[in-house]
Ligand SMILES: O=c1ccn([C@@H]2O[C@H](COP(=O)(O)OP(=O)(O)O[C@H]3O[C@@H](CO)[C@H](O)[C@H]3O)[C@@H](O)[C@H]2O)c(=O)[nH]1
């Protein structure tokens with residue numbers, strides 16, 4: 265068995281029912297929970313009701329939950345509620361803010377239990393827990409995929425010095441049936457369905473960005489919660505459906521640290537990459553039966569499709585001062601870079617940069633200051 269595995273696949277996966285919250289954004293209903301009942305019932309649900317707060321959302325009996333609508337968000341955050349999006353799935357990040365647990369699993373209300381090729385139901389939550397509890401390998405690619413899975417290992421030539429791996433911060437699951445395509449692709453391929461079940465979990469290599477989808481996502485809130493802000497989207501904003509993308513880029517970003525005043529450059533990668541935290545993608549699959557309208561989506565995504573051609577180079581070359589000793593401080597520094605370098609693309613980014621600051625203030629207000637939470641250390645054990 266590979267070195268460093270937190271636990272062997274052969275043993276039952278810890279339930280973590282007291283260490284994990286399930287966050288669900290909804291503008292619809294929660295009937296989908298009936299299908300997930302065997303897997304979700306032991307957990308606490310945080311339901312973020314978007315849209316009209318006077319609408320009653322019925323939660324099926326037997327679930328332990330909190331439900332927050334817009335009135336609750338405004339009551340809890342006061343003026344800081346301005347950083348939580350309205351009428352966009354970005355509202356889900358409010359659930360990350362109010363949770364007190366170590367782990368988060370977030371899922372959309374049109375995602376159902378999928379079956380593997382043998383016809384067996386997939387317990388997506390269990391696989392996410394396995395992904396999060398086992399190390400990642402961002403520093404050197406293992407060609408036999410996840411070396412910590414039962415029946416796999418590191419291949420010949422893999423440095424033994426790297427076989428302990430690093431802590432996993434994010435587990436990014438995938439989708440059978442309706443894949444997470446952007447609106448142009450959906451419009452071009454309206455009948456395309458994803459029938460390909462790939463039995464693999466991959467670590468996204470260090471320094472590589474990726475399009476994070478919030479549909480079937482789990483993360484270690486204690487490690488990188490403050491970086492998982494889903495931005496300002498939806499009502500009153502010039503962009504929508506780039507919430508999860510924005511969070512994924514900020515969370516993963518490789519920040520080069522340049523201290524011009526001291527004429528030396530120390531390349532530091534904060535948040536996931538620098539700390540050597542890993543981001544995994546692949547299993548588990550859910551069954552996505554999309555309910556959103558591609559034409560409406562096109563309107564929401566238009567600016568994002570255009571702007572991201574400038575956003576990606578920004579994230580690939582962002583810089584950071586060395587005083588950033590917590591995820592919060594790194595995030596605040598990133599917000600300064602957003603204001604300085606992206607404001608010229610559109611004034612929206614000036615507003616977004618301010619909202620990033622408000623988010624961190626709200627995080628610290630509800631969860632304690634940056635100094636004693638989500639500290640950046642080079643020692644993943646701390
Ligand atoms: O205004 C809204 C719209 C939706 N929601 C809730 O958010 C999720 C996702 O919504 P939906 O399934 O309609 O959208 P998709 O196109 O399938 O979602 C993909 O795009 C991302 C949007 O950023 C999303 O994360 C991806 O999965 C559902 O639970 C809706 O109820 C909302 O709260 N407010």
Ligand SMILES: [Mn+2]
Pocket residue numbers: 372374552553554555556
């Ligand atoms: Mn959907």
